[in-house]
Amino acid sequence: MRAAVLKAPGVMELDDIPDPLTPKGGALLEILACAVCGTDLKMREHGHRDLDLPRVLGHEMVGRIVEIDRDSSLAEGDEVQLWPGIACGKCRPCQQGADNLCPEIGIMGFNCDGGFAQLLALPKESFPGGVNLLPGNFDPAIAALAEPLACCINGQEQACVNRDERILIYGGGPIGALHVLLAELHEAAKIIVTEKIPGRIRELRRHTSAVVVNPAEESGKALLAAEIGREGVDVILTATPKVRVDGYLQKLLSPGGRICIFSGPSPGNNQEIIDLSSIHYRELTLCGAYGCSSRQNRQAVELLISGMIKAGWLITKRTNLAGIDDAFLHSSQRKGMKSVVCMS
Ligand SMILES: [Zn+2]
Ligand SMILES: [Zn+2]
Numbered sequence: 001m002r003a004a005v006l007k008a009p010g011v012m013e014l015d016d017i018p019d020p021l022t023p024k025g026g027a028l029l030e031i032l033a034c035a036v037c038g039t040d041l042k043m044r045e046h047g048h049r050d051l052d053l054p055r056v057l058g059h060e061m062v063g064r065i066v067e068i069d070r071d072s073s074l075a076e077g078d079e080v081q082l083w084p085g086i087a088c089g090k091c092r093p094c095q096q097g098a099d100n101l102c103p104e105i106g107i108m109g110f111n112c113d114g115g116f117a118q119l120l121a122l123p124k125e126s127f128p129g130g131v132n133l134l135p136g137n138f139d140p141a142i143a144a145l146a147e148p149l150a151c152c153i154n155g156q157e158q159a160c161v162n163r164d165e166r167i168l169i170y171g172g173g174p175i176g177a178l179h180v181l182l183a184e185l186h187e188a189a190k191i192i193v194t195e196k197i198p199g200r201i202r203e204l205r206r207h208t209s210a211v212v213v214n215p216a217e218e219s220g221k222a223l224l225a226a227e228i229g230r231e232g233v234d235v236i237l238t239a240t241p242k243v244r245v246d247g248y249l250q251k252l253l254s255p256g257g258r259i260c261i262f263s264g265p266s267p268g269n270n271q272e273i274i275d276l277s278s279i280h281y282r283e284l285t286l287c288g289a290y291g292c293s294s295r296q297n298r299q300a301v302e303l304l305i306s307g308m309i310k311a312g313w314l315i316t317k318r319t320n321l322a323g324i325d326d327a328f329l330h331s332s333q334r335k336g337m338k339s340v341v342c343m344s
Helices: 038-046 146-158 174-185 198-207 220-228 247-251 276-281 294-306 321-333
Strands: 002-008 011-016 027-035 060-068 079-082 119-122 131-133 166-170 190-194 211-213 233-238 253-261 285-288 315-319 338-342
Touching: 002 321, 011 321, 027 079, 038 321, 060 119, 060 146, 079 146, 131 294, 146 174, 146 233, 146 253, 146 294, 166 174, 174 190, 174 198, 190 220, 198 211, 211 220, 247 253, 247 276, 315 321, 321 338
Parallel strands: 166 190, 166 233, 190 211, 233 253, 253 285, 315 338
Antiparallel strands: 002 011, 027 060, 027 119, 027 338, 060 079, 079 131
């Protein structure tokens, strides 16, 4: 099969590699769509804590079942969206529904092969919770947005986002935008996004109700302060690795406010000075979010299928597998939003 193989940091090549076999108790899938994530860009350039090489990247996957080796309500020909985790199902986090925190977890596209290929071996552990049936006529590229949407669901669950709250999102890329759509669904009282790239600012203003502030503009800082107001915001979500999470950020919160460190902080940006007294006196919460659970992934699929989240506008580039470099380039240039590699 054809596959985009990351051989070393900076070296990703289209190759013919042996077709995977159908795993015992699992299934063989023909990939229909796989979206490019910021983490894919990071992994291609610098590697990643959870990445083994050589590797087929891609964890935002939708495919069609070609062969299935189990008794299941799913059958050959079914189109499915996949949760990329391969969890043990037995440990405490798995039992409690936080299977993204399984200490034994494998992740497709990280430490086993992912979706930038024609075929995918889906292990038995993915069934039933990690495999989500799609309606036959549903656009696989949109379904591929379920995984990043699910990660945002996780972030907003960790930060206990409630209706009527004031939300500040740092970064208006695809993840920031998905956070906005979810916050709208939660009936946020106000959503503020900081973003510097004009194209992204335009898209956010066109498709969402968020107030978008450009911190690079001269008036940006004052504008942001005015939008936050004296009462502060209830929740801050970081959707860019560049935010300094420190006492300054804590001051933007209202009492009882929460900060969710959603984006993996960039190197050297993880030892900020936290104001512990303000955490105590103002009852602030600092939380993190990494990936998503299979339950959150399923919820995201339902939100996309039902149209409660309309995310089609986020796809600003579609390529085929041969055009994967263009898809990565579109994402790394950050002019548009999301690239999806569609196989047919
Ligand atoms: Zn991702
Ligand atoms: Zn587990």
